[in-house]
Amino acid sequence: MIQTIYIEESVRDHPRTREICERFPSATQIDCEKYNSVFNSNSQNFRLQKQQPSLILAHKHKGYVLPTPPDYGIGGSHNYYFSHMLNCVYDCRYCFLQGMYRSANYVVFVNYEDYFDQIESTAKATNGDDAWFFSGYDCDSLAFEPVTGFMRYALDRFSRMPGANLEIRTKSTQIRELLTQPPIENCVIAFSFTPENISQSLEHRVPSIKKRVLAMKKLQNHGWKIGLRFDPIVHSKTLEADYRGLFTTIFDSIDPNTVHSVSYGAFRLPKPFFKKMVTLYPEEKLFALPLTEHDSQVSFGEATEEQCRSTVHQELIKFIDECIIFPCS
Amino acid sequence: MLNVVVATKAEAESLITALHLKHVSATFPLYTKDTTSLVITGIGKCRAAAITSWLAAQSDYASASPGRNKSVCWLNVGIAGHCDAHIGSIFCAHKINDFGSEKVWYPPQISPPLPSANLTTVDKPLDDYIPDQLHDMEGSGFVETARMYSYAELVQCIKVVSDNAEQPFSNIDAKLASHVIAQNIPSIVQFIDHLQTLATNLKPVDISIVSEFLQRWNFSVSQKIILERLLQRYSVLHSPMTAIPADLNQLKSTKEALRWLTHSVDSVSYSL
Numbered sequence A: 001m002i003q004t005i006y007i008e009e010s011v012r013d014h015p016r017t018r019e020i021c022e023r024f025p026s027a028t029q030i031d032c033e034k035y036n037s038v039f040n041s042n043s044q045n046f047r048l049q050k051q052q053p054s055l056i057l058a059h060k061h062k063g064y065v066l067p068t069p070p071d072y073g074i075g076g077s078h079n080y081y082f083s084h085m086l087n088c089v090y091d092c093r094y095c096f097l098q099g100m101y102r103s104a105n106y107v108v109f110v111n112y113e114d115y116f117d118q119i120e121s122t123a124k125a126t127n128g129d130d131a132w133f134f135s136g137y138d139c140d141s142l143a144f145e146p147v148t149g150f151m152r153y154a155l156d157r158f159s160r161m162p163g164a165n166l167e168i169r170t171k172s173t174q175i176r177e178l179l180t181q182p183p184i185e186n187c188v189i190a191f192s193f194t195p196e197n198i199s200q201s202l203e204h205r206v207p208s209i210k211k212r213v214l215a216m217k218k219l220q221n222h223g224w225k226i227g228l229r230f231d232p233i234v235h236s237k238t239l240e241a242d243y244r245g246l247f248t249t250i251f252d253s254i255d256p257n258t259v260h261s262v263s264y265g266a267f268r269l270p271k272p273f274f275k276k277m278v279t280l281y282p283e284e285k286l287f288a289l290p291l292t293e294h295d296s297q298v299s300f301g302e303a304t305e306e307q308c309r310s311t312v313h314q315e316l317i318k319f320i321d322e323c324i325i326f327p328c329s
Numbered sequence B: 001m002l003n004v005v006v007a008t009k010a011e012a013e014s015l016i017t018a019l020h021l022k023h024v025s026a027t028f029p030l031y032t033k034d035t036t037s038l039v040i041t042g043i044g045k046c047r048a049a050a051i052t053s054w055l056a057a058q059s060d061y062a063s064a065s066p067g068r069n070k071s072v073c074w075l076n077v078g079i080a081g082h083c084d085a086h087i088g089s090i091f092c093a094h095k096i097n098d099f100g101s102e103k104v105w106y107p108p109q110i111s112p113p114l115p116s117a118n119l120t121t122v123d124k125p126l127d128d129y130i131p132d133q134l135h136d137m138e139g140s141g142f143v144e145t146a147r148m149y150s151y152a153e154l155v156q157c158i159k160v161v162s163d164n165a166e167q168p169f170s171n172i173d174a175k176l177a178s179h180v181i182a183q184n185i186p187s188i189v190q191f192i193d194h195l196q197t198l199a200t201n202l203k204p205v206d207i208s209i210v211s212e213f214l215q216r217w218n219f220s221v222s223q224k225i226i227l228e229r230l231l232q233r234y235s236v237l238h239s240p241m242t243a244i245p246a247d248l249n250q251l252k253s254t255k256e257a258l259r260w261l262t263h264s265v266d267s268v269s270y271s272l
Helices: A015-023 A112-125 A149-159 A195-202 A209-222 A237-251 A271-278 A304-317 B010-018 B045-062 B137-147 B174-182 B185-202 B210-216 B219-235 B254-266
Strands: A004-006 A028-032 A055-058 A078-082 A106-109 A131-135 A164-170 A189-193 A225-233 A259-266 A267-271 A292-294 A298-301 A324-329 B003-004 B023-026 B030-033 B036-040 B072-082 B090-098 B116-121 B133-136 B155-163
Touching: A004 A015, A004 A304, A015 A055, A015 A195, A055 A225, A078 A112, A112 A131, A112 A149, A112 A225, A149 A164, A164 A225, A164 B010, A189 A209, A189 A259, A195 A237, A209 A225, A209 A237, A209 B133, A225 A237, A225 A304, A225 B090, A237 A304, A259 B045, A267 A271, A298 A304, A304 A324, B003 B137, B010 B072, B010 B174, B010 B185, B023 B133, B023 B185, B036 B045, B036 B254, B045 B137, B072 B137, B072 B174, B072 B185, B090 B133, B090 B137, B090 B185, B116 B137, B116 B155, B133 B155, B155 B174, B174 B185, B219 B254
Parallel strands: A004 A028, A004 A055, A055 A106, A078 A131, A131 A164, A164 A189, A189 A225, A225 A259, A259 A324, B003 B036, B003 B072, B072 B155, B090 B116, B116 B133
Antiparallel strands: A267 A298, A292 A298, B023 B030, B030 B036, B072 B133, B090 B155
16 A cells, blocks of 8 residues: 655646545655656665555656667567556566666656657557567556556557557556456567466565466456566576476466467576665575676576576477567577 | 764653663763664754764764664654644654755655654744744754665654744743653654664674684785675575684685685575
């Protein structure tokens, strides 16, 4: 439950600000001139704030849509991402957000329209090529949906943009809104997973695998396109058995033949993010394991990464057609 | 560890009693017990800033890792004016505005067990109260300085209303200041408990053995940083090292010692 809401002056009277604030009638409202003065101020501790994050409502002025890093995608020729929200309600210890942001508070940019105007113009500029827009890069796409209503708005806009494809990436089971409407052709709901033992150790506050699989099954039965994301793969000595177990759990429930796409990627973090995460969680075993630095990235090392990718790939092709599997690096 | 900063003796009296603090001889009026210190700064933000820094230096000398212990709780307690809040009502500040410089700080609110309010720090008492604001004379000086030594979440201001439009600041005397703080001691102590519980999240990994390493070998500054991280990893992957193992102890050079430690943490199997 949100106890404190910071409201940027420029959105004080925005209808969405009012709507969101009404959801938290007992929250303390604090005015701020610019959201940065709260979110980016010095001396904040991400770990302490994660105990009880506040909500910051703000206006985004530019950079609504950005190109994804190379090798991030599911087969499209033009790949972009967008973030209506900064930070995630979950607390995954491997997540780069802990290293990227000074604050664990949730920022929601309420001017949704501006995002989709830019998405529309970006899609048009690709001249009919396959353009993909990824949501869920700086936040979980669905976990905060009951508060923001962003995806409800996004789906309405994408349903009128046949040249643009939307990926909604999530670990959430907040699918009520999706089940109340007919699926749209150019949208994939992509669920992220790690095996049970990794999830238990590292994915704090995340719904169980069982609940996520059930949510996925409901969406698939409703006609939504489903994606599977296995990123990051966190190496362990029982990797093969762990992923075999995970895939069995998933494909016992959902139909592999109608899965839209599958992607995977090994655990890696930019070095400055990793250093900050170690400072925040020095007792975390994942960060104490033998990791290597290469090209300003921290990972399990090239050979181990390759072993991870290869193991997951080999286990996946027992269930899934190889042509819809996309490795990410 | 807790550092409390208070402007006057009258405001501090009941806190000194409640926290069982004893006066110690120092440059400024200082009261301590175990890891809790309270300093009396005198009135005004410059004095608050300067003496907050002085107290940080005192704590730092006593610390095992000077300059690196950022999990210290800092609390400014004092009286404040408010346009219409009742005399004796208590708040923690959620936004601190320095009236002179117009600088603003937002003390992070992590489930505070007190109602919160805006606080404006002024250089001299104002004739008219700014609506919806607490008014004090130390908050901005304290918060700007204390944040240099700790995390923003652990630097907080508690203000008890001593005057309002009906009972203006000209009525305030030491007795009133002392009284309004004293009647809120249970809430202040509860807030201190809350802050200290929060700080326990930042409990460091035990690498107290590092002092034995530093006595046994001569590490350069950069080697010391590497050593500390290796000992941290050792502690997490095995258990805190309580004594230097015999086979490590017989190694002659720092490089050999670091290599031994590296091997001991890099040879663990991948399992969470």
